Amino acid sequence: MKLSNSFLRKWRFLLLLFVALLVVNLSHVQASDKSPPEDWQLQGMWAALDDSDPNVWSEAMKKMSEYDFKPVVEIPSERVEQIGKLLRDRNWRVRAAAATAIGQMGSEAKQFIPQLLQLFRDDNWRVVIQAATTVGKIGSEDKELIPQLQQLFKDENWRVRAAAVTAVGEMGSEARQFIPQLQQLLKDKNSDVLRAAATAVGNLGWEAKQFIPQLQQLLQDKNSDVRYAAAIIADEMGSEAVELIPQLQQLFSDRHSEVRYVAATAVGDMGWEAIELIPQLLKLSRDRHIRVRFAVIKTMSEIEWETQQFIPELEKLFSDEDAGVRRAAAWAMGEMRSETAKQFIPQLQQLFKDKDDRVRASATSAVGNLESEVKQLIPQLQQLFKDEDERVRAAAASAVDNLGSEAKQFIPQLQQLFKDEDERVRAAAASAVGNLGSEAKQFIPQLQQLFKDEDERVRAAAVLAVSNLESEAKKLIPQLLGLLNDENSEVRETTAKVLGEIGKFNTQQILQILNATHRNREQEAGLRFLAYFTSGGESNTITLIQWLGSPKRYPDQINNFREERSISREEGNKVLEIFADAWPNTENLEYLRPELKAQINKVVKKVNWQPEDITLLNKHYNNLEDEDIKAKIDALQTIE
Template sequence: MHLHIIKKRSSPYFLFPFTLLLILLLALPGVSAKEQPKLKPEAWQINGIVAALNDGYDAVKKLAFGKFNEYDLKNFKSVVQKPEDIAQKVLNILKDKTVEPYVLSGAASALGNLGEAAKPYVKDIADILKDKTVDSRVRSGAASALGNLGEAAKPYVKDIADILKDKTVDSRVRSGAASALGNLGEAAKPYVKDILDFLKDKTVDSGVRYSAASALGNLGEAAKPYIKDIADILKDKTVDSTVRRGAAVALGNLGKAAKPYIKDILDFLKDKSVNDRDRSGAAVALGNLGEAAKPYIKDIFDFLKDKSVDSTVRSNAAEALVNLGEAGKPYVKDILDFLKDKSVEPYVRSRAASALRNLGEAAKPYVKNIADILKDKTVDSNVRRGAALALENLGEAAKPYVKDILDFLKDKSVEPYVRSDAASALGNLGEAAKLYVKDIADIFKDKTVDLYVRRGAAVALGNLGEAAKPYIKDIFDFFKDKSVDLIVRFNAAEALGKIEQLNLNNIVVILDSIYYAGQLEFARWRFLTYFLSGGTDEVKTLLTWLGFPKTKTIPVSLSHDRGDKTLKIFAQVWEPSRDLERLQQDLAKQIAVVARKVHWQPQDIVILETHYNNLKNAGYNEADSLQSVIVNLKTWQWLFNARTIILIHATFWLALIFAYPKFPQVQAIFFWNPWVRRILGVGYVGLILTWVPFFREKLFEPFKPSLLADAGLDNFNPEAYFPNSKVKVPGVEEPVPITQVLPSIKGQVILEGDSGLGKSMFLRYLVKTSGRLVVYLPAHKCDKGVIEAIQAKLHGQAQDADFLKNLIYSGALDICIDGLNEVTADTRAKICQFAESYFRGNIIMTTQPLEWTPPSTAKIYKLLPLEEPQIQQFLISRQPRLPKNAKVQGTNYEQATASFLTKALSNQQSPQELTAIEKVLSNPMDLTVVALMLSQGEYPDLFHLQQHQYQLMAAEYLQEWNQEFPLKKFSDAVYQMRLNDEQALPVDEFYQVLQSLEDDKYKMVVSRQWKDEKGEAKREWYFRHDKIMDFFLVQNFLGESGEAKNRLLDHMDDPRFRGVYFLLATLLPLDAAKELKEKLVQYAADTKDHTVSDTFVQLLRPRS
């Protein structure tokens, strides 16, 4: 640094000796008796160094390793949380053969300085040292690292010694091995002689032998047996002077043991044939001997005063006197006089003055004298500079003279580089100088002051730390001035780092310097950017793209997260880089590059538009690249927003759908209100509800019990259904099992069959086993229309008939309509019209044979009576449904059925009787009654089956209740119930009757239980089949009363009483029956309705 300054500011006369002195100070290890203590790092400084190790440039890594070595890392764990991770990183670089050797050498040295953190990797370092394929510089560094690791390296002492002894190994590596052994103390004792032999080996380079000598000096007690050998080398004039100097330094480090050879060192010092550099080393060695050199202090001092001796040697003699501590104290005054002697070269006197700082306490009585030299303007400025540096190390004792140093600094008559050092001295005075921070800052800000003085002021401010924080902006302003010499700016930057960790706004100023740096300074500025920032993620990201990063380290592609993070960091530094032209130009380019490398998401438009506006306002063409990305992204954003809105909207309706079954308000307001559904549903909700099966099912879920209420499924067991009944399918010759041809409700089907063949039972079976949504409608409830009948079951919530029609049309709801034969022609017409209108709906309708025009869209399946083999199967299949207390069960029951059928179907009956019997037995309803009677041990009267069952029930009623069964009264009630289209039997008046009719032995009625809206239990009774109801209804048509005769005529056109007329064909007296037949035929001729008359004639024929 000083050399650089001298080249620019000093006279040729002064240049050569001062340069020589600097070379002496900087080139010789071990020359200075007192080394400056290493700094204790802060965590952010270590983080900055570690971040630099990831840089793509080897030169940056080298600087990072060098910075590591400036710090005291003995207590590394107290600074960073995981020092072992840092050691691992350094080792990985050390093993990387693609890295330049000069960098790897630094890595090895750094690893050696990491102390405890590096101990796990000692073997790796030793392996590198032994690897002959590794560059000698790296191996030498590895050797030094092992020496610095102390105890941890002891297991490898032999390996180090072997390398030292191996003459085939590069001398530089052997030198490193010698130095390492010198640092390993007692562990290296067995190899001291080897180091000595290495020192004596004249074939080895003198500089390397010097290292061996220094190593011996460091070994202390272990080297004492060989002091004479070292001294002999010192005295041997045939030995290279550099080696002899090393021997002198070694003796100096060995203390009292070297006392017998002090005179030899002194002689070496006086030997004018020896070059000045080596004689200076001897002087330093004497200084290191302390008390042992006391008898020769006068000689050293005389040597100092001898003007015939080279001035450089004399200056080192002065420093030697100072380094002798208490022993040299009596000569402090003489040194001060020497400083005033104007006949001595100024730079020699300056060096002597600087050396006084090493005296510490011993120099305190002479602080005033040193200060007087500083204040004396007649004294050469270089000497005064030395006095200032001496005061710098004297701490509190120098406090009264701080202002004098400041005045010296302000003295414009003094050379700038001298004033610069005075400024640095002020900075090192710590607390004593803090009172003058403002004065130092004023000098720094004064543009009329020489640059080098301002640089010194900046360094001083840096050393004053916290006290200088108010002036950081001023240092930055100075730093940003590109007219200032680059090296001076570099010193200012380092000063900033001593005050505080730089934030992102400030670090861009350092980063900008990269764009103005030459080849040599380039790496330094990149390193400083890492270091001064503390290696934050933001700065690492910036240096990935900015400051001419190495091409191979630039990402080829970026993940979204990393790209987003990068652009946000770029946005942070855009404004601070506004006045940094070259940095901002590069930043603009890299913004465009990053923008093109990432698959952006709609939410990133904000950051992209921020950059676009910045680039456009600043006039950069890269704004076009951003605009292209944004336009593309906005298209996607529109789609994304639309998707988001749709998702939110769909989620809202989805939530409503799941809330729908439990909340009537949701049902009424959102789903069955056409305007709300259409407007809030934006059109698609109604469509989805109509066509998606899951949602359709949800829509009807609250009404499912109501939709199936008329099916009476509470007391229906699917296993009770006889699945072998067959149907005649259009276009198929052979009958097909009904469960095979109609496994589910699909399309439109009319199931036609006589009463009792199981049409209603099959519908109930379908409904019970169906996985779809089904509504069960008795035909008589469709008198106002099918849609209206379904609406009536939706509890008033389904107000939108059009929506309901759409649901039916889409197949959302399977529809069962039972008993078309029981309704008027007008009602049947409405049902037919409905079926034809909703031809895509799934609808099944049942009817007995009748004269009508069925829907053209429906297929007619005719349900057939049971065939003879099926009759016994059916009777056997009823066994599980028989009363548990039945008299005939199990095998006995099976035998009873077989016996009964054999007798009933024997050829002994007339053909007419056999036909009538087969008609009864082929009817599942009648056959169920037969099964019940057989289980009670009764032989059924097949010609009067209903009458027979009633008689059995009535007899038991009499026995149980001690009264006759109220047939007339009950029949009349049933008649009124039928007229009113009521289904439930009057329980209050006929409770005992209903109990008997419900008995398992008869099962003429069934009951259904449920809870009303108040939660109270309810129970209703219904006839099990219309045939049973017809038996009681017919009682109102029999007899000679005028009322009964009128009823015969009144209900001919009433389909509800069709079954009654069929019973009258067998129950009326023959003549009365024939008379009724004529009237029915006449009615049919007039109305063209033969549904009753034809069957009546067929039933009456066997009686005629």
């Protein structure tokens, strides 16, 4: 069936809402994993907010969202005010990033609720979602917000209603006070609002049971979006949704594969109550969409944990004549609870020898989920590193990622895979190295070779592996800085991200970052932020960043129309001293040295120098051998 363009547009918006809420919900779970920024990191982020480019501000605020500011970090009041003003910036990326950053400010964030609510009407949907997410974070601690959100539920603009519901979905169990409104919104004519309401209801836990009568109707709705949203709620409710089993069973034959997938997943948490569905699930295990097959077999494994009588039926799937079913069985084993999965180890061992390479690859990938049971599979896994099919070898390398302390037994095999003829295998081997802990440092020479690999995926994987090397990563800074000039944008972007995780840089290293901005116009803002961030806010380095690296506006320019201002003698002396110290470090920087030369000439021309400055000017004349500088010196000498 061909879907209409309007349906697809709505589906994309729905998907975005769901993903945004999923990410945020995960962030609640992982909130304790966020740590406060170190002082040098904080100073680097503050410095970036003073750049002339709004896109650099956006990068800074995105970085802020990675840290926990609430318990111990005191945010200067002028910075709070500055970020608040950015909610009104012309650039949507800046508005969205500001909304995200405000969500990390704790009690300081409450003052921005009126502006955030205004952003619910923003023209850009990314801004709307970020604002809604932040309002939800604040709202769980601010009772005054409740009536405002309740009013927005009735807004005639569907985007505003969807944003308000998204905010409520952020509040977790606190959303219980909105239950009457959510019940009404589950009847909303706009599918986007309905989907957001469904996600919010799903976050209510056991309190969502009072929605079961409505859900029974919604699971039979003629609109597939509605059925899908209702099934999502049932999945979130887990065992509390057993009354919905008859309706979920009907969805096993839904014409939309995504609906079938969610329905199959939803019954997996219902334990013995779902045993009656085993015959239908067995039939669904042959669904034409492999993702549905994966979900079905995983669900069956979860149900059988309540009763052993269906294990023979599951075992048959591992030897089914259809390779797609065998592959689904192998993949599902990788997703099972380890207690369940270990019962199928004999069947998995048979799949290692399957004639279908995709089945062998799926079986190999499942090994990483077996925890303590993996020891008995080590000999076979070692053989799979030599499999004739590159997908199997890549899967073997990927499996090492999840083997914990057992992974070090595969070091010789990984070393061989670094030289594999297939780029996917080399990339998988590089990724595996990043998770070997202290053992990974012995692979540094191989990673350095992979930085020069002909395939961009391999180079990117090797760079990403560095992020797990901890203190050893500093040894690779020179090579990583070189990769900022890689021909592939993904490699450059990955490299910049990894460099930002290593630590504070010295001036010479930051000059290399600034040089890279000239070759990477599309990533210029990200690189300029990286320079600020890794500078730790050191004053002289910040001056260099403001004057070099192709800023949107140089410090001597008043506005973006390049109108210029004068430079005082005091400022000129400071800047030229910093430039003189930087000059030797730019010798091999093909783009930055010409820019530095131009900036030196500009400062020399704009300042009213005095004879006491001749020594400083001579430094630059000796470096540049520029006749204009010589003329300045000669003129000053006549005054003496």
